[in-house]
Amino acid sequence: MTTLHWILATVALALLAAFAYLYAVTWIESRQARKLEGKQPYASASADTASSSRTAVVYFSRSGNTALAARRVALRLDAQLFPLQAPSYELGMGGLAHAVMDANERRSKPEVLPDITPRTIDLKRFDTVWLGSPVWLYSPAPPIWAFVEHNRFDGQHVVLFNTFNSHIGDDYIATFKAKVMERGAKSFEHKSVLRGRMTQQLTPEQMLQAIDDEWFDPQAKP
Numbered sequence: 001m002t003t004l005h006w007i008l009a010t011v012a013l014a015l016l017a018a019f020a021y022l023y024a025v026t027w028i029e030s031r032q033a034r035k036l037e038g039k040q041p042y043a044s045a046s047a048d049t050a051s052s053s054r055t056a057v058v059y060f061s062r063s064g065n066t067a068l069a070a071r072r073v074a075l076r077l078d079a080q081l082f083p084l085q086a087p088s089y090e091l092g093m094g095g096l097a098h099a100v101m102d103a104n105e106r107r108s109k110p111e112v113l114p115d116i117t118p119r120t121i122d123l124k125r126f127d128t129v130w131l132g133s134p135v136w137l138y139s140p141a142p143p144i145w146a147f148v149e150h151n152r153f154d155g156q157h158v159v160l161f162n163t164f165n166s167h168i169g170d171d172y173i174a175t176f177k178a179k180v181m182e183r184g185a186k187s188f189e190h191k192s193v194l195r196g197r198m199t200q201q202l203t204p205e206q207m208l209q210a211i212d213d214e215w216f217d218p219q220a221k222p
Protein backbone atom coordinates (compact mmCIF):
# COMPACT_ATOMS: atom_id res chain seq x y z
CA MET A 1 0.00 0.00 0.00
CA THR A 2 1.19 3.51 -0.79
CA THR A 3 1.28 6.34 1.77
CA LEU A 4 -1.85 7.80 0.20
CA HIS A 5 -3.68 4.51 0.70
CA TRP A 6 -2.65 4.46 4.36
CA ILE A 7 -3.90 8.03 4.86
CA LEU A 8 -7.22 7.26 3.17
CA ALA A 9 -7.67 4.09 5.21
CA THR A 10 -6.93 5.97 8.46
CA VAL A 11 -9.40 8.75 7.59
CA ALA A 12 -12.06 6.16 6.67
CA LEU A 13 -11.52 4.33 9.97
CA ALA A 14 -11.72 7.58 11.97
CA LEU A 15 -14.97 8.52 10.21
CA LEU A 16 -16.38 5.07 10.85
CA ALA A 17 -15.46 5.27 14.53
CA ALA A 18 -17.08 8.73 14.85
CA PHE A 19 -20.23 7.46 13.13
CA ALA A 20 -20.37 4.38 15.38
CA TYR A 21 -19.97 6.59 18.48
CA LEU A 22 -22.75 8.97 17.39
CA TYR A 23 -24.95 6.01 16.52
CA ALA A 24 -24.39 4.42 19.95
CA VAL A 25 -25.10 7.71 21.77
CA THR A 26 -28.34 8.32 19.87
CA TRP A 27 -29.43 4.72 20.43
CA ILE A 28 -28.90 5.09 24.20
CA GLU A 29 -30.64 8.50 24.23
CA SER A 30 -33.68 7.20 22.35
CA ARG A 31 -34.03 4.17 24.61
CA GLN A 32 -33.69 6.42 27.66
CA ALA A 33 -36.30 8.87 26.35
CA ARG A 34 -38.83 6.06 25.75
CA LYS A 35 -38.22 4.67 29.22
CA LEU A 36 -38.63 8.05 30.92
CA GLU A 37 -41.72 9.19 29.05
CA GLY A 38 -44.25 7.40 31.23
CA LYS A 39 -42.53 7.99 34.57
CA GLN A 40 -43.96 10.32 37.14
CA PRO A 41 -46.90 11.62 35.09
CA TYR A 42 -48.03 15.10 36.05
CA ALA A 43 -50.99 16.97 34.67
CA SER A 44 -51.03 20.65 35.42
CA ALA A 45 -54.12 21.06 33.31
CA SER A 46 -56.68 21.16 36.12
CA ALA A 47 -58.25 24.57 35.84
CA ASP A 48 -58.27 25.03 39.63
CA THR A 49 -54.60 24.30 40.11
CA ALA A 50 -53.65 26.13 36.96
CA SER A 51 -55.29 29.37 37.99
CA SER A 52 -54.14 29.33 41.62
CA SER A 53 -50.59 28.12 41.16
CA ARG A 54 -47.94 30.79 41.81
CA THR A 55 -45.08 28.70 40.45
CA ALA A 56 -44.24 27.99 36.82
CA VAL A 57 -41.84 25.29 35.61
CA VAL A 58 -40.58 26.00 32.08
CA TYR A 59 -38.19 23.43 30.68
CA PHE A 60 -36.41 22.08 27.63
CA SER A 61 -35.43 18.42 27.51
CA ARG A 62 -34.01 16.45 24.62
CA SER A 63 -33.87 12.92 26.00
CA GLY A 64 -36.35 13.11 28.88
CA ASN A 65 -34.21 13.53 32.01
CA THR A 66 -34.84 17.23 32.56
CA ALA A 67 -38.50 16.60 31.73
CA LEU A 68 -38.66 14.01 34.50
CA ALA A 69 -36.97 16.45 36.91
CA ALA A 70 -39.44 19.16 35.83
CA ARG A 71 -42.40 16.87 36.56
CA ARG A 72 -40.97 16.15 40.03
CA VAL A 73 -40.55 19.86 40.74
CA ALA A 74 -44.07 20.57 39.52
CA LEU A 75 -45.50 17.77 41.65
CA ARG A 76 -43.66 18.97 44.74
CA LEU A 77 -44.73 22.60 44.25
CA ASP A 78 -48.14 22.11 42.63
CA ALA A 79 -46.80 24.17 39.75
CA GLN A 80 -47.83 24.84 36.17
CA LEU A 81 -45.64 23.00 33.63
CA PHE A 82 -44.55 24.53 30.32
CA PRO A 83 -42.43 22.32 28.02
CA LEU A 84 -40.38 24.04 25.32
CA GLN A 85 -39.84 22.37 21.95
CA ALA A 86 -36.74 22.96 19.81
CA PRO A 87 -37.17 21.11 16.50
CA SER A 88 -33.48 21.38 15.54
CA TYR A 89 -32.48 19.08 18.38
CA GLU A 90 -34.86 16.16 18.01
CA LEU A 91 -33.60 12.71 18.98
CA GLY A 92 -31.46 11.11 16.31
CA MET A 93 -28.09 11.77 14.73
CA GLY A 94 -29.14 14.98 12.97
CA GLY A 95 -30.48 16.47 16.21
CA LEU A 96 -27.37 15.45 18.13
CA ALA A 97 -25.08 16.96 15.50
CA HIS A 98 -27.07 20.24 15.59
CA ALA A 99 -26.97 20.24 19.38
CA VAL A 100 -23.18 19.94 19.46
CA MET A 101 -22.64 22.48 16.65
CA ASP A 102 -25.03 25.09 18.09
CA ALA A 103 -23.75 24.71 21.66
CA ASN A 104 -20.24 25.14 20.32
CA GLU A 105 -21.16 28.17 18.17
CA ARG A 106 -22.76 29.93 21.15
CA ARG A 107 -19.39 29.94 22.94
CA SER A 108 -18.10 32.60 20.59
CA LYS A 109 -21.47 34.01 19.41
CA PRO A 110 -23.89 34.02 22.37
CA GLU A 111 -26.37 36.06 20.32
CA VAL A 112 -27.07 33.01 18.09
CA LEU A 113 -30.26 31.40 19.43
CA PRO A 114 -32.40 28.49 18.18
CA ASP A 115 -36.12 28.55 17.36
CA ILE A 116 -38.25 27.45 20.30
CA THR A 117 -41.97 26.84 20.73
CA PRO A 118 -43.52 28.59 22.52
CA ARG A 119 -41.27 31.58 22.15
CA THR A 120 -43.00 33.58 24.85
CA ILE A 121 -45.21 32.60 27.80
CA ASP A 122 -47.35 34.95 29.87
CA LEU A 123 -45.65 34.46 33.24
CA LYS A 124 -47.03 37.58 34.99
CA ARG A 125 -49.19 35.71 37.51
CA PHE A 126 -46.31 33.62 38.87
CA ASP A 127 -44.08 34.57 41.83
CA THR A 128 -41.46 31.94 41.05
CA VAL A 129 -40.29 30.63 37.70
CA TRP A 130 -38.21 27.45 37.48
CA LEU A 131 -36.22 27.14 34.24
CA GLY A 132 -34.99 23.64 33.41
CA SER A 133 -32.40 22.50 30.90
CA PRO A 134 -29.78 19.85 30.21
CA VAL A 135 -26.14 20.99 30.13
CA TRP A 136 -24.48 21.06 26.71
CA LEU A 137 -20.77 21.77 26.45
CA TYR A 138 -20.72 22.94 30.10
CA SER A 139 -23.54 25.46 29.59
CA PRO A 140 -27.33 25.32 29.92
CA ALA A 141 -28.54 24.28 26.44
CA PRO A 142 -29.32 26.97 23.80
CA PRO A 143 -33.17 26.68 24.00
CA ILE A 144 -33.30 27.90 27.62
CA TRP A 145 -31.09 30.90 26.73
CA ALA A 146 -33.50 31.64 23.88
CA PHE A 147 -36.42 31.53 26.33
CA VAL A 148 -34.71 33.98 28.69
CA GLU A 149 -33.94 36.30 25.78
CA HIS A 150 -37.59 36.40 24.62
CA ASN A 151 -39.29 36.72 28.04
CA ARG A 152 -39.30 38.90 31.17
CA PHE A 153 -39.20 37.90 34.83
CA ASP A 154 -40.15 41.17 36.49
CA GLY A 155 -40.10 40.88 40.30
CA GLN A 156 -39.86 37.09 40.17
CA HIS A 157 -37.63 34.56 41.87
CA VAL A 158 -35.98 32.46 39.12
CA VAL A 159 -34.58 29.00 39.76
CA LEU A 160 -32.40 27.51 37.05
CA PHE A 161 -32.25 23.71 37.30
CA ASN A 162 -30.00 21.44 35.27
CA THR A 163 -29.53 17.74 34.76
CA PHE A 164 -26.04 16.84 33.59
CA ASN A 165 -23.59 13.94 33.30
CA SER A 166 -20.31 15.23 34.63
CA HIS A 167 -19.49 18.93 34.53
CA ILE A 168 -21.12 22.39 34.49
CA GLY A 169 -19.16 25.61 33.92
CA ASP A 170 -19.71 28.05 36.81
CA ASP A 171 -19.00 30.96 34.47
CA TYR A 172 -22.02 30.00 32.31
CA ILE A 173 -24.24 29.90 35.40
CA ALA A 174 -23.00 33.36 36.43
CA THR A 175 -23.75 34.68 32.92
CA PHE A 176 -27.18 33.04 32.97
CA LYS A 177 -27.93 34.68 36.33
CA ALA A 178 -26.86 38.08 35.00
CA LYS A 179 -29.13 37.63 31.97
CA VAL A 180 -32.14 36.67 34.10
CA MET A 181 -31.58 39.66 36.44
CA GLU A 182 -31.26 41.90 33.37
CA ARG A 183 -34.68 40.56 32.30
CA GLY A 184 -36.25 41.81 35.56
CA ALA A 185 -35.85 38.95 38.08
CA LYS A 186 -35.55 39.95 41.75
CA SER A 187 -33.51 36.89 42.78
CA PHE A 188 -31.85 33.78 41.35
CA GLU A 189 -30.96 30.30 42.51
CA HIS A 190 -29.28 27.37 40.77
CA LYS A 191 -30.00 23.69 41.37
CA SER A 192 -28.58 20.72 39.56
CA VAL A 193 -28.53 16.96 39.58
CA LEU A 194 -25.41 15.05 38.54
CA ARG A 195 -26.48 11.88 36.72
CA GLY A 196 -23.02 10.41 36.07
CA ARG A 197 -21.28 9.35 32.86
CA MET A 198 -23.14 7.22 30.35
CA THR A 199 -22.25 3.74 31.60
CA GLN A 200 -22.66 4.53 35.31
CA GLN A 201 -25.67 6.83 35.52
CA LEU A 202 -28.25 7.24 38.25
CA THR A 203 -31.44 5.34 37.57
CA PRO A 204 -34.51 7.60 37.13
CA GLU A 205 -35.61 6.62 40.65
CA GLN A 206 -32.20 7.56 42.08
CA MET A 207 -32.33 10.88 40.22
CA LEU A 208 -35.76 11.67 41.67
CA GLN A 209 -34.51 10.73 45.14
CA ALA A 210 -31.50 13.03 44.69
CA ILE A 211 -33.84 15.86 43.67
CA ASP A 212 -36.03 15.28 46.72
CA ASP A 213 -33.03 15.12 49.06
CA GLU A 214 -30.89 17.89 47.60
CA TRP A 215 -33.42 20.41 46.29
CA PHE A 216 -36.36 20.00 48.66
CA ASP A 217 -35.27 18.30 51.89
CA PRO A 218 -31.57 19.15 52.33
CA GLN A 219 -31.87 19.17 56.14
CA ALA A 220 -33.20 15.58 56.03
CA LYS A 221 -29.84 14.33 54.71
CA PRO A 222 -27.71 12.42 57.28
Ligand SMILES: Cc1cc2nc3c(=O)[nH]c(=O)nc-3n(C[C@H](O)[C@H](O)[C@H](O)COP(=O)(O)O)c2cc1C
Pocket residue numbers: 060061062063064065066067096099100103133134135136137138139163164165166167168195
Ligand atom coordinates in the same frame (compact mmCIF):
# COMPACT_ATOMS: atom_id res chain seq x y z
C1 LIG B 1 -24.82 17.86 22.81
C2 LIG B 1 -24.67 17.46 24.25
C3 LIG B 1 -23.66 18.02 25.02
C4 LIG B 1 -23.53 17.66 26.36
N1 LIG B 1 -22.56 18.27 27.11
C5 LIG B 1 -22.47 17.99 28.44
C6 LIG B 1 -21.52 18.68 29.27
O1 LIG B 1 -20.77 19.55 28.84
N2 LIG B 1 -21.47 18.35 30.58
C7 LIG B 1 -22.26 17.37 31.12
O2 LIG B 1 -22.16 17.11 32.32
N3 LIG B 1 -23.20 16.73 30.37
C8 LIG B 1 -23.33 17.02 29.05
N4 LIG B 1 -24.28 16.38 28.27
C9 LIG B 1 -25.18 15.39 28.91
C10 LIG B 1 -26.54 16.00 29.29
O3 LIG B 1 -26.41 17.23 29.97
C11 LIG B 1 -27.31 15.04 30.23
O4 LIG B 1 -27.37 13.76 29.70
C12 LIG B 1 -28.71 15.58 30.54
O5 LIG B 1 -29.20 14.99 31.72
C13 LIG B 1 -29.68 15.31 29.40
O6 LIG B 1 -30.91 15.90 29.70
P1 LIG B 1 -32.21 15.62 28.81
O7 LIG B 1 -32.45 14.12 28.87
O8 LIG B 1 -33.28 16.38 29.52
O9 LIG B 1 -31.97 16.10 27.43
C14 LIG B 1 -24.42 16.70 26.94
C15 LIG B 1 -25.41 16.13 26.15
C16 LIG B 1 -25.55 16.50 24.80
C17 LIG B 1 -26.65 15.89 23.96
